[in-house]
Amino acid sequence: MAVTDEAITKIKEMLVSGQLKAGDRLPPENELSDQLGLSRSSLREAVKALELIRVLDVRRGDGTYVTSLEPGLLTETMGFMVEIHQETSAPELLEVRRILEPGAAAHAAGRMDARAVAALRSCLDDADPQGTALELAAHDFAFHSHIGRASGNPYLAGLLDSLTGSALRLRTWQRITEAGAAASVLEEHAAILEALTLGDAELVRSLMTVHVASAERWLRRTPAPRTVPAVPVSLPATVPVQQEQQVQPAPRPVAAVPAAALPVQAPAPVQAPAPAPVPEATREPTPAQTQAPVQPQIARIAREPALYELFAMPSTPGQKAARKPRRPA
CATH class of the missing domain: 1.20.120.530 (GntR ligand-binding domain-like)
Incomplete structure (x- = not known):
């Protein structure tokens, strides 16, 4: 045990035994050191420690006293x-x-x-x-x-x-x-x-x-983050606010153009792959053939001219006659 701890223990024993009571004044330093068998420096250190925990009260020029030892003071x-x-x-x-x-x-x-x-x-x-x-x-x-x-x-x-x-x-x-x-x-x-x-x-x-x-x-709880207020940005007086809102010019209304001035165009027909060449002497073009182009599916299936005619030729009476091979003159 350190010397200071020994001095604190001996003073505590004096308080527990009743030799010192609340409000009592301690004996002079030299007398108390001789009584406890301690050096004066060790006694001073013990008194400082007991003063910190509110057991002793050192009054400069008056002496050292025992405090009231009330629970609220000690706690x-x-x-x-x-x-x-x-x-x-x-x-x-x-x-x-x-x-x-x-x-x-x-x-x-x-x-x-x-x-x-x-x-x-x-x-x-x-x-x-x-x-x-x-x-x-x-x-x-x-x-x-x-x-x-x-x-x-x-x-x-x-x-x-x-x-x-x-x-x-x-x-x-x-x-x-x-x-x-x-x-x-x-x-x-x-x-x-x-x-x-x-x-x-x-x-x-x-x-x-x-x-x-x-x-x-x-x-x-985690403290709420502090938000920094946004600094308002003022626009120059020469720039109107509406110009920044107009990103694109307004489209021209269609109703402004007269309907009669617009050319009427028929929708472009779907372009079909070109069929295999067929001699024009074998058949004559009909309105149905010009209006109904050959479907791409048939053109892909029947690549040969004979098969193409078999799948692609219309079945009207005039067209059947046109499909008959002509006898040589």
């Missing part, structure tokens, strides 16, 4: 630890609060007198849903602190006060105000107050559990 050390670890341990700290605070609120339900209820109601009435995150965080601390003290357990009240540091509470309310949900959270406070007024311990326990779990969800 300030826990608050110091929470402030240091809030970035990495915030969910775990809120989990501890979710376990302890509903029980403390349930204890308060049966012990709150008219004065405590009036103080809690005044705290709630002073809260403004449109207030800043800093103002709402201060209200939140006061509201929960009132309930903790009303539980009648000062150790529990001091521990709950220290579990949510000021920065951690402020960050939670920043998420709430950014989402515009401050009014709904204050309504949860109002419901808890109503249950406390009725003295319903189980209802208070349930409402407080939901309320602390809601704060935990707000803390875990």
Whole structure:
């Protein structure tokens, strides 16, 4: 054990045994060092450490005193630890609060007198849903602190006060105000107050559990991205706005051209592949042949002239006569 740790242990033993009580003044440094068998430098280090955790109070020019040793004062050390670890341990700290605070609120339900209820109601009435995150965080601390003290357990009240540091509470309310949900959270406070007024311990326990779990969800929530407002771009005075909207010129209306001036053209016939050449002496062209061109399917199937005539020639009487081979003169 280090010499400083040994000095702290011996002073603690004096407090536990009753040799030193709350508010007592410690003996002079040289006398106390001889009594404890420690060097004066080791004693000074021990006194500094105990001053940090609010066990001793060093008053310059007057001496060193034992503090009141009240639970709320001693649990300030826990608050110091929470402030240091809030970035990495915030969910775990809120989990501890979710376990302890509903029980403390349930204890308060049966012990709150008219004065405590009036103080809690005044705290709630002073809260403004449109207030800043800093103002709402201060209200939140006061509201929960009132309930903790009303539980009648000062150790529990001091521990709950220290579990949510000021920065951690402020960050939670920043998420709430950014989402515009401050009014709904204050309504949860109002419901808890109503249950406390009725003295319903189980209802208070349930409402407080939901309320602390809601704060935990707000803390875990990703902050909303900040949008940069668009800078309006003004057009030059010489450029009309309508010119930018006209991407293409309006088409010329068809009704402006007289119908009589438009030439009437027959639709172009479908061009069929040219059939194999047939001697004109064998047959004469007929109107049906000129109007009904040979289908491309037949031209592809019957490439030979004889087969082409067999598939492609019409079957009218005049055409049948034209298909008969002529006898040589």
